[in-house]
Amino acid sequence: MTTQQIVLASRRKGAPTLGNFRFENVELDEMEENEITVEGLFYSVDPYMRGRMNDAKSYIAPFQIGEPIEGAVVAKVTASKSGNFKTGNIVVGKLNWRQLTIANEKDLRKIDTSIAPASYYLGILGMTGLTAYFGLIDIGKPKAGETLVVSGAAGAVGMVVGQIAKIYGCRVIGIAGSDKKVKILKEDFGFDEVINYKTTKNIKEAIAQCCPKGVDIYFDNVGGEISDSVIANINFKARIVLCGQISLYNTTEVPLGPRLQPMLLTRSVLMQGFIIGNYESRFPEGMQHLQQWVKEGKLKTIETVMHGFDKLPLALLGLFKGENTGKMILEA
Numbered sequence: 001m002t003t004q005q006i007v008l009a010s011r012r013k014g015a016p017t018l019g020n021f022r023f024e025n026v027e028l029d030e031m032e033e034n035e036i037t038v039e040g041l042f043y044s045v046d047p048y049m050r051g052r053m054n055d056a057k058s059y060i061a062p063f064q065i066g067e068p069i070e071g072a073v074v075a076k077v078t079a080s081k082s083g084n085f086k087t088g089n090i091v092v093g094k095l096n097w098r099q100l101t102i103a104n105e106k107d108l109r110k111i112d113t114s115i116a117p118a119s120y121y122l123g124i125l126g127m128t129g130l131t132a133y134f135g136l137i138d139i140g141k142p143k144a145g146e147t148l149v150v151s152g153a154a155g156a157v158g159m160v161v162g163q164i165a166k167i168y169g170c171r172v173i174g175i176a177g178s179d180k181k182v183k184i185l186k187e188d189f190g191f192d193e194v195i196n197y198k199t200t201k202n203i204k205e206a207i208a209q210c211c212p213k214g215v216d217i218y219f220d221n222v223g224g225e226i227s228d229s230v231i232a233n234i235n236f237k238a239r240i241v242l243c244g245q246i247s248l249y250n251t252t253e254v255p256l257g258p259r260l261q262p263m264l265l266t267r268s269v270l271m272q273g274f275i276i277g278n279y280e281s282r283f284p285e286g287m288q289h290l291q292q293w294v295k296e297g298k299l300k301t302i303e304t305v306m307h308g309f310d311k312l313p314l315a316l317l318g319l320f321k322g323e324n325t326g327k328m329i330l331e332a
């Protein structure tokens with residue numbers, strides 16, 4: 001059986017382009033015992049994939065040139081040699097960017113589409129929802145009445161962070177890259193204030209104005225100058241959750257910023273990075289909370305959906321141009 005796949009064609013310093021990907025036809029092997037053939041329905045594109053395009057040692061291995069890109073995929077079982085899966089089951093797992101693929105049963109998990117649409121398992125009920133939950137609860141430790149600032153606020157992780165912080169009774173300030181995103185976060189997601197970092201000249205001052213009592217929790221999705229401006233307003237015993245640094249992922253030289261250590265020291269601030277994989281053993285706890293809040297209508301989501309398997313690289317590159325509001329999804 002022939003199918004189409006997308007491989008890494010070349011590496012790039014700076015912002016990647018469509019030329020760094022290549023489409024090719026590939027012949028699938030015969031299924032063996034405990035294997036399943038699946039057809040991709042929804043593909044997740046995530047900022048961490050940019051790091052995997054570099055040949056650099058990190059917490060996850062780089063993509064190899066000429067080898068398929070892989071990521072989280074929601075798929076339909078089309079044939080099965082596993083007692084645990086049957087044709088028609090909807091599953092999620094880390095799979096190659098192929099239209100059809102053969103996977104081992106241990107790499108797939110059935111999902112319950114009666115709770116939420118299948119694509120939610122790539123976002124609010126998937127990796128980005130869990131990232132928001134554990135980063136905020138475990139490191140941010142929100143308390144009622146505290147002020148939380150989240151950057152990348154209109155993205156998959158940021159939007160969930162803000163809503164969970166509201167559930168915990170925090171005052172929530174978002175930072176996002178367009179007036180449309182500002183409006184959505186305030187009107188549809190209950191953020192108290194949102195700053196458009198692209199049109200605000202002095203972000204440090206804008207944060208001071210929005211946070212008259214200072215910043216108790218900063219959930220950092222972007223890094224760079226935005227984070228410098230937030231940290232300048234940080235409170236005594238504040239927590240900084242280092243989740244992502246997307247503003248630096250395509251830089252060719254790491255920009256110098258202010259020395260933060262004296263401020264962190266004198267204000268007794270905790271700054272902690274994390275990788276969601278650290279929390280794998282606690283995923284059931286996170287999923288239970290996220291599902292409950294979604295059911296109760298306390299946690300909402302939006303998705304930006306691009307259509308067509310051939311648009312997958314475009315969807316990934318779109319993350320770095322702010323083309324998504326909420327979770328970026330590719331529907332095949």
Ligand SMILES: NC(=O)c1ccc[n+]([C@@H]2O[C@H](COP(=O)([O-])OP(=O)(O)OC[C@H]3O[C@@H](n4cnc5c(N)ncnc54)[C@H](OP(=O)(O)O)[C@@H]3O)[C@@H](O)[C@H]2O)c1
Pocket residue numbers: 046047048127128131152153154155156157158175176177178181221222242243244245246247248274275276277319320321322323324325326327328
């Ligand atoms: N630690 C972990 O385990 C973990 C897990 C998942 C995600 N993350 C990180 O969390 C962050 C958010 O991930 P996500 O999946 O939720 O992505 P996302 O926020 O849905 O999408 C990326 C967003 O980042 C913003 N952005 C892009 N370039 C930027 C720049 N130069 N400066 C400021 N903002 C920029 C864009 O929004 P604007 O329009 O607002 O610019 C874009 O929509 C990323 O840094 C990601 O690497 C970490």
